Amino acid sequence: MSAFNQAKGLKRIIKTLSYSKDGFKVAIKEPAIFQLICLHLPLMAAALWLDFAVAVKMILIVGSFLSLIVEFFNTALEAAVDHTSMEIHPLAKIAKDVGSSAQWLALILVAILWTMALFA
Numbered sequence: 001m002s003a004f005n006q007a008k009g010l011k012r013i014i015k016t017l018s019y020s021k022d023g024f025k026v027a028i029k030e031p032a033i034f035q036l037i038c039l040h041l042p043l044m045a046a047a048l049w050l051d052f053a054v055a056v057k058m059i060l061i062v063g064s065f066l067s068l069i070v071e072f073f074n075t076a077l078e079a080a081v082d083h084t085s086m087e088i089h090p091l092a093k094i095a096k097d098v099g100s101s102a103q104w105l106a107l108i109l110v111a112i113l114w115t116m117a118l119f120a
Contacts, residue, residue, distance in 0.1 A: 074099035
């Protein structure tokens with residue numbers, strides 16, 4: 001059993017938060033994640049600033065967070081695939097392409113949500 005799994009209660013929560021902080025510090029150094037943060041922060045600020053209903057603001061912010069979360073998973077997937085092997089392999093390509101497609105869908109969702117909020 002790993003040291004993480006042996007910790008209980010508050011000690012485990014503190015360790016989890018520390019690992020999350022470390023992961024976030026690494027993630028924002030990744031160009032794709034940094035670019036998306038630069039896109040979504042102004043979008044979220046605009047959602048809060050513009051005169052939308054509270055429900056619309058919440059949906060726009062959730063869409064932005066979803067896109068960021070998908071990119072975090074995509075980056076993790078790519079790192080795991082690259083760690084396994086740097087050789088070109090059809091299964092590695094599928095994994096990376098599907099992760100990229102998930103992000104593309106998340107961005108399409110954000111575009112649809114903003115279009116609906118602005119023009120509906």
